[in-house]
Amino acid sequence: MADIAPGTTNSGTDSIVYSLEQVVHAAFALGLPVAAWRLPLATETTVCITFDKDLKISKPALESSPYGFVFSPFVVGEQPSIFVKADIVYSSETGHIRFSKAVTEAQKQEFIITLKQPQTTNYSWHLHASETINQQTETGFKSAVTEAIATINSGHMEKVVLSRTALKPLPSSFNLVAAYRLVLQSYPGAFVSLVSVPEVGTWLGASPEILVSIDPQKIFRTVALAGTQPALDGEPVGNAIWRQKEIEEQGMVERYILSCFKKLRLREYTEVGPRTIVAGNLMHLRTDFSVDLKEVDFPTLGTDMLELLHPTSAVCGLPKEPALTFILEHEGYNRSYYSGYLGPVNSPQGTHLYVNLRCMQLLKNEAILYAGAGITGESDAEKEWQETQHKMQTMQRILANFE
Numbered sequence: 001m002a003d004i005a006p007g008t009t010n011s012g013t014d015s016i017v018y019s020l021e022q023v024v025h026a027a028f029a030l031g032l033p034v035a036a037w038r039l040p041l042a043t044e045t046t047v048c049i050t051f052d053k054d055l056k057i058s059k060p061a062l063e064s065s066p067y068g069f070v071f072s073p074f075v076v077g078e079q080p081s082i083f084v085k086a087d088i089v090y091s092s093e094t095g096h097i098r099f100s101k102a103v104t105e106a107q108k109q110e111f112i113i114t115l116k117q118p119q120t121t122n123y124s125w126h127l128h129a130s131e132t133i134n135q136q137t138e139t140g141f142k143s144a145v146t147e148a149i150a151t152i153n154s155g156h157m158e159k160v161v162l163s164r165t166a167l168k169p170l171p172s173s174f175n176l177v178a179a180y181r182l183v184l185q186s187y188p189g190a191f192v193s194l195v196s197v198p199e200v201g202t203w204l205g206a207s208p209e210i211l212v213s214i215d216p217q218k219i220f221r222t223v224a225l226a227g228t229q230p231a232l233d234g235e236p237v238g239n240a241i242w243r244q245k246e247i248e249e250q251g252m253v254e255r256y257i258l259s260c261f262k263k264l265r266l267r268e269y270t271e272v273g274p275r276t277i278v279a280g281n282l283m284h285l286r287t288d289f290s291v292d293l294k295e296v297d298f299p300t301l302g303t304d305m306l307e308l309l310h311p312t313s314a315v316c317g318l319p320k321e322p323a324l325t326f327i328l329e330h331e332g333y334n335r336s337y338y339s340g341y342l343g344p345v346n347s348p349q350g351t352h353l354y355v356n357l358r359c360m361q362l363l364k365n366e367a368i369l370y371a372g373a374g375i376t377g378e379s380d381a382e383k384e385w386q387e388t389q390h391k392m393q394t395m396q397r398i399l400a401n402f403e
């Protein structure tokens with residue numbers, strides 16, 4: 001990302017250049033909701049800040065929505081779906097901020113004055129309103145897995161994704177924007193995001209999984225991502241060997257996506273894969289689906305697919321309803337925004353909603369790490385536990401940098 005010295009002027013214009021730290025800290029200081037993100041393999045971080053007080057939306061209508069950032073939970077209703085409208089937009093490439101027409105002169109002035117205040121390390125991100133800390137223990141997780149295997153073998157469902165949390169103390173030198181920058185550096189192929197909303201909380205993550213995206217060339221994309229194994233240093237992905245269990249697990253996600261296309265009577269899609277991809281310390285199997293909306297007349301495909309897809313069998317299970325019921329009854333904690341979806345809507349780069357995975361929620365002095373694993377009839381509770389350990393490494397490595 002472009003790092004231009006704060007407070008300098010950008011060549012060619014007389015606009016002031018700000019740093020990511022200045023912009024994010026100004027939002028915190030003014031109690032404003034903020035979302036920062038970087039698309040996979042891109043260098044630019046974009047930040048959206050809103051002056052809106054009511055951020056709750058029922059569901060995003062992707063086609064008619066203004067530019068903003070959506071942050072939606074696993075179960076809509078248990079937590080609100082949030083929309084951070086792009087009242088203020090910052091680009092790390094130019095260092096400039098831009099105000100939308102909805103912003104009043106007084107709001108602009110207040111924000112600019114706050115931006116120019118000297119940086120202090122003594123700022124705090126937005127915290128979740130509730131004091132209760134989500135937790136799932138090793139024993140709780142493993143007994144839920146054992147019960148899931150029995151339910152699958154009795155024919156009541158094919159797959160269920162079970163997850164758990166880990167509470168880690170924040171190292172005393174932890175710095176949120178520095179952590180975001182580390183995530184950018186460490187995971188160039190991930191969708192990196194930092195969302196901080198009053199009452200809702202603060203989440204940092206590096207997602208490997210597109211849920212729905214529509215780029216400026218009007219290409220709709222989604223993926224079937226599943227199957228996990230550690231990526232070995234220096235080992236080419238072409239050498240990866242997958243067991244029947246992972247192949248079937250990923251095949252279920254693929255079938256689920258195809259069933260969604262079928263429900264919409266859409267036949268003109270392209271399917272590539274499954275291929276092995278690397279996400280941080282892990283490898284997965286991924287099939288890419290795309291639809292060229294310039295050729296297929298389906299203006300609401302994004303919104304319709306979002307409605308049908310979420311939660312996919314990559315984070316919930318198959319069939320969806322019994323898997324979701326099993327999760328709510330046996331997982332033992334509230335997933336909140338983990339395995340929900342998030343991303344920019346109608347930005348100049350398009351709409352890019354990702355599944356909120358490989359993420360952590362930041363409390364005042366601790367972080368909650370979240371990870372899950374797909375359970376099938378062939379699962380083993382100990383191996384699934386190990387898989388969640390591996391997935392948590394994505395964020396654990398970031399925290400370790402501050403120790």
Ligand SMILES: C=C(O[C@@H]1C=C(C(=O)O)C=C[C@H]1O)C(=O)O
Pocket residue numbers: 161163209225226227228284314315357358370371372373374375391
């Ligand atoms: C559930 C997670 O990941 C999902 C589950 C996977 C699996 O079961 O193999 C792989 C990738 C993701 O679709 C997670 O990261 O927490």
